[in-house]
C-alpha cells in the first residue's frame with residue numbers, strides 16, 4: 001500500500017538540512033502519526049538526515065513494528081529521555097533540533113546528560129508543524145468527511161434541545177452519536193452551555209437544565225480517520241428578543257466577513273481583523289474575548305493561529321476555523337464556527353450546517 005509517510009520524512013529532511021541539523025526529535029503523537037503512521041501514545045521520534053528511529057516502551061513496540069516501515073524501532077530502557085539520549089550517544093557527533101514547547105526542563109537535562117557532550121541541542125520547534133499545516137489533497141478529503149460528520153451530529157443534537165434537559169445529557173448524547181456514526185471520538189471535550197453559562201466561551205457541561213428564553217451554545221468536534229473537525233452553533237429557545245437578534249446578526253456578519261477574507265495570500269491577522277471590524281461597527285468588539293480561529297488537522301489546535309496581528313500568510317492547503325463570538329457576562333454568549341480549507345483560487349467551507357439564528 002502506498003503511504004504518504006516516507007515522502008513527508010523526505011520533506012522534513014530537506015528542512016533539517018537547510019537548518020544545518022543532523023536530526024530532529026519529537027514527542028508529539030500527532031507528529032509521529034504524520035511522519036510514520038505510528039498511533040501509540042508514548043515515545044519519541046528521531047528523524048535524522050539518514051534514517052529514523054522511534055523509541056517507545058514495551059506496550060507499543062509490536063504496534064510500532066506493524067504500523068511503520070523504514071523506521072528503526074528502539075525499545076525504551078529506563079526513562080524515555082535517557083533512552084533517547086543513550087541512543088543518540090551511540091551515533092556520535094551531531095546537532096539535534098528539539099521543540100522547547102514539547103520537552104520539560106527536567107527531560108531536557110536528562111537528554112543532554114545521557115547524550116553526552118558530542119551531541120548539541122538546538123531549539124528548532126515548528127519545523128514539523130510548518131509541514132503539517134499545509135495539507136495534502138488526501139488530508140483535506142478526510143477533513144471534509146470529518147466536517148460533514150460533525151455537522152450531522154450537531155443537527156441531530158439540536159432536535160434534543162427541550163426545556164428540562166441538562167447540559168451533561170446533551171453532551172453525552174452528542175459524544176455517543178459521534179462514535180456510533182463512525183468517529184473514533186470527540187476532538188475535544190464537547191461544550192454545551194445554556195443561558196448565562198454561554199457567556200463563558202469554554203464552559204464545561206454541567207447539571208444545569210435548559211429553560212425557555214435561553215441561549216444555547218454547542219461546540220463540538222470529531223476525530224475521523226485521525227483528522228479533526230470543529231463546529232459551533234448558537235440557538236435560542238423561544239423567540240429571541242431584539243437585543244439577542246442584533247448580537248446574533250453581528251456575529252453572523254463578522255463570521256461571514258472573516259470567511260470571505262480567508263484566502264491564499266492574506267495574513268491570518270487580516271482574517272482576524274475582518275471579524276473584529278464588523279463587531280466594532282456594532283460596538284460589540286469588547287465582548288469578543290478570544291481569537292478568530294486556529295489551524296485544524298491531526299490536532300484540534302495547530303498552526304496557523306488566526307489571531308490579532310498574526311503576520312503568517314495563508315497558503316493553499318491550510319485548514320483553519322473561523323469562530324468569532326460575543327460574550328456578555330450575566331446574559332449569554334453567541335459563537336458561530338466553521339472549518340475552511342484554503343485552495344489556490346478559492347476557499348472551501350467544509351462544515352455544512354445553516355448559520356441563521358435558529359429559534360426552537
Ligand SMILES: [Mn+2]
Pocket residue numbers: 230294321323337
Ligand atoms: Mn475551534
